[in-house]
Amino acid sequence: MFIPNIYVPLQKMLDRFYKYNTENELFHLEDKLLVAVSGGLDSVVLCDLLSKSKLSFAIAHCNFGLRGEESDKDEFFVEELAEDLEVTIHIKKFDTKSIVENSGVSTQMAARELRYKWFNDLATKKEYKYILTAHHQNDLIETVLLNLVRGTGIAGLHGILPKSNNLLRPLLFATKEEILEYALENKLQWREDSSNQSNKYKRNLIRLEVIPLLKKINPNLENTLKQSIEKISAAENIFNNYIEGCRIDFISQKENHISIEFNFLKEESEPLIILFELLRAYNFNYAQCSDILYSLDGEAGTKFISPTHILVKDRSHLIITTKNSFEDYTKELVIKEDSEKILLPWTNVTLSMETVIGFEKTNETTVAYLDYKKLNFPLTARPWQAGDSFYPLGMKGKKNISDLLNDLKVPLNIKENITVILSDKKIIWVTGYRIDEKYKALENTKSLKLILSPA
Secondary structure, eight states, rough: OOOOOOOOHHHHHHHHHHHHHHHHOOOOOOOOOOEEEEEEEEEHHHHHHHHHHOOOOOEEEEEOSTHHHHHHHHHHHHHHHHHHHHOOOOEOOOOOOHHHHHHHHHHHHHHHHHHHHHHHHHHHHOOOEEEEOBBBBBHHHHHHHHHHHHHHHHHHOOOSSSSTTEEEEEEETOOOOHHHHHHTTTTTOOOOOGGGGGSHHHHHHHHIIIHHHHHOOOOTTTHHHHHHHHHHHHHHHHHHHHHHHHHHHEEESSOOOOEOGGGGGOOOHHHHHHHHHHHGGOOOHHHHHHHHHHHHHTTOOEEEEEEEEEEEOOSEEEEEEEEOOTTOOOOOOOOOOOOOOEEEETEEEEEEEEEEEEEEOOOOOTTTEGGGGGOOOSSSEEOOOTTTTEEEESSSSSSHHHHHHHHHHHOOOHHTTTTEEETTEEEEEETTEEEEEEOOOTSEEEEEEEEEEEE
């Protein structure tokens, strides 16, 4: 880790900067850093601390053009700052107003997305290891209060993290007052953003109206909330470790779906929050998880839909499949004789093929061996349809696919997307379940081996 070696007024701030970044293992002396600089107090102080710590960094400044001449003056100020510090500067101008009008998102959300996309693109192109922002302790408290008002889980109560992938916040140890004191003692100059005084933004409303009221109740609010956040973060780590154990023990990834064994939830003291954490990755909200939990003692087949996934309650498992834009896909895919791998878009599964001699006995339902000489290429693939029938392996008579899947108690959301492979418009394989008896491979003859795998 870096060691500051220049002593200036308020050396305590520099020491704390070093200590915080060492404890959180944020960056090393040799790392190339990219610092987001608006020209405001916080980012100017961050640049000063980095410079005095002899770290290698460049400045990135966004001009969103939202405050006219004021935005241009901010840009000019940051250019002069970079020149004074003798560091590289990157500037990007955005037509934010047009982007907001065309996208329909809020100005703040659009600016945030534009900013971080550019930062990440710049870091990749110029090989900066980390992106630094000047978030401080007051930002942390504002974020926690804002998340609490909006509704949040445990993660929202820890607020801003010091490190998230390649994004670092090395000033989280300091309050706004301490940052201001440091700037005044070191005679730093900065720009004031007039929009920070507008109550039309929720964060500003919390900073300007809510926090002053809370400080009347507890003048030591920043320190109290900081300690509470540290306790919540520690409890979150314990909780996350337990949830990860549940994922390992009770969730399995199949070729075209996720399966969650749910009986263990009946032994848990707080099953709803555990289920919510397990299903959050598939975009099921807290209210849906409550309904899913209630359905566990009911009949199989109950269906729940999130923006990205479909969940069906089976007899002992929750079956989750990806919701995609191919649900009404009817076009047949052509499988040529020289094909090696194709994507089945309605299932997000890949079909691979190769020629072999004979077949291997296997219990894997994702592998099929077919008698090559009985196949007429090109083969075709499509979702199964009502009325489809074939001669299942091991059976003498013909059977409707719908009856076969019902007999096998296949969950509804898996059943809907099952693929069939055809030769001369005859079904030769209901993928993942049965091949047709008439097309089974024979020993010591040329065979077509088909394999299903996740895309």
